[in-house]
Structures are given as C-alpha cells and as structure tokens.
Amino acid sequence: MDRREAIKRTALLTGFAISSSTMASLLQGCQPEAKSPLDSWAPKFFTKEQGLTLAEIGEVILPKTDTPGAKDVFVHEFVDLMVADCEKPEDKKLFQDGMAQLMAGCEQANGQTFLDCSPEQQLSFLNEQDLAARTLVDANPDLDDEDYPFFLKLKQLILLGYFTSEPVGTEVLVYDPVPGVNEACRPYEAGTPDWAPNR
Known part of the structure; x- marks a missing residue:
C-alpha cells in the first residue's frame, strides 16, 4: 500500500473527507526536499x-x-x-x-x-x-x-x-522498513552488507 492509499483509507476509517487540495498538500509534504546542484x-x-x-x-x-x-x-x-x-x-x-x-x-x-x-x-x-x-x-x-x-x-x-x-x-545497506524482532546477537555471514540504522 502506498502513502496515498494509506491516507485515503485513514480518512475513510475516521469519517473525515479530505479535499483534493488538502490531499495534494499532504502528499507533497511527504516528499523529500529537492537537493540543489x-x-x-x-x-x-x-x-x-x-x-x-x-x-x-x-x-x-x-x-x-x-x-x-x-x-x-x-x-x-x-x-x-x-x-x-x-x-x-x-x-x-x-x-x-x-x-x-x-x-x-x-x-x-x-x-x-x-x-x-x-x-x-x-x-x-x-x-x-x-x-x-x-x-x-x-x-x-x-x-x-x-x-x-x-x-x-x-x-x-x-x-x-x-x-x-x-x-x-x-x-x-540491508534495509527493513518495518523491523520485526530484535536479534541482538545475529550471526554474521562474510560478504553480506551491514544493516541500515533504525531512525
């Protein structure tokens, strides 16, 4: 499910109607700031x-x-x-x-x-x-x-x-956007990339 669909479903579940202009500003606010050359x-x-x-x-x-x-x-x-x-x-x-x-x-x-x-x-x-x-x-x-x-x-x-x-x-790096169980002592296999830090 993408962000747009998640916002629509949340609006429906909570009983709020979101106008197209509000939806556009919400979605635009989720975009990373463009980097300059x-x-x-x-x-x-x-x-x-x-x-x-x-x-x-x-x-x-x-x-x-x-x-x-x-x-x-x-x-x-x-x-x-x-x-x-x-x-x-x-x-x-x-x-x-x-x-x-x-x-x-x-x-x-x-x-x-x-x-x-x-x-x-x-x-x-x-x-x-x-x-x-x-x-x-x-x-x-x-x-x-x-x-x-x-x-x-x-x-x-x-x-x-x-x-x-x-x-x-x-x-x-290995990235898991929704990390599950924390395995503190995970075995390392040679040649595998490290995990990305959780923010």
Missing part, C-alpha cells in the same frame, strides 16, 4: 569555497563506485547543516578555524587549493591529515573534545551523513 548550493555555515572543498573531501573519502559517492547523497549539505544547527558556538568556531587551516595546509603543501589539486594529491594530503590525527589520538587517548583533531571530527560527520542517508540506507 553543487554549483548553485549555498552553504548555511561554511563559505562557498569551504563548502565546495568539503564536498570534494567527502568524495575523496567516499568516492562513487558501484555504490553512491558522498556527493551523490549530499553529504556536504548534511555536514553544513549539522554544524550550523547542532553544534555549540565554540564548536562552530573549531569547525570554521579547522576548515580554514585544512585548506591553508593543502595550499602550503601542494602550492594550490584543494579543489585545484589532482585526485592523487587530494588523496595523499587527506591520508597525511588522517595519519597525523590518528597518531595524536593514539599518543593522547584522554584528549578533551576541544583538543580532538578537527580532521577526525569532520570525517566522523562525513561518515555519519553518508551511512544515514536514504539512498545508502535503502540501496546499499
């Missing part, structure tokens, strides 16, 4: 250049293969909104400064912006950032949140946005 996207928190760099970083970390890439599922928009709407003011400053430092570090290392670097240079730079951040965390396991490396915070948000996106959750 990257060129016309206006970040809510980051600058335009930072937003484009963020999109490219996401794509380097999660490139398109036989599964969607980070750009395909609009991870850059997710990260931008999460920082804009969910982070504390002091954490927003860490993201603003961290992104600026990351971009400046790439320009210093490669003599050009991250967006102008070749894919090999981008991957090499991000691998260096990841290694440096992991080395710092391994050497200091009790780091305060404000001292936690920016790159790892950014990477965590990118991964969160990717794996909780609808296309990845329904097309890449």
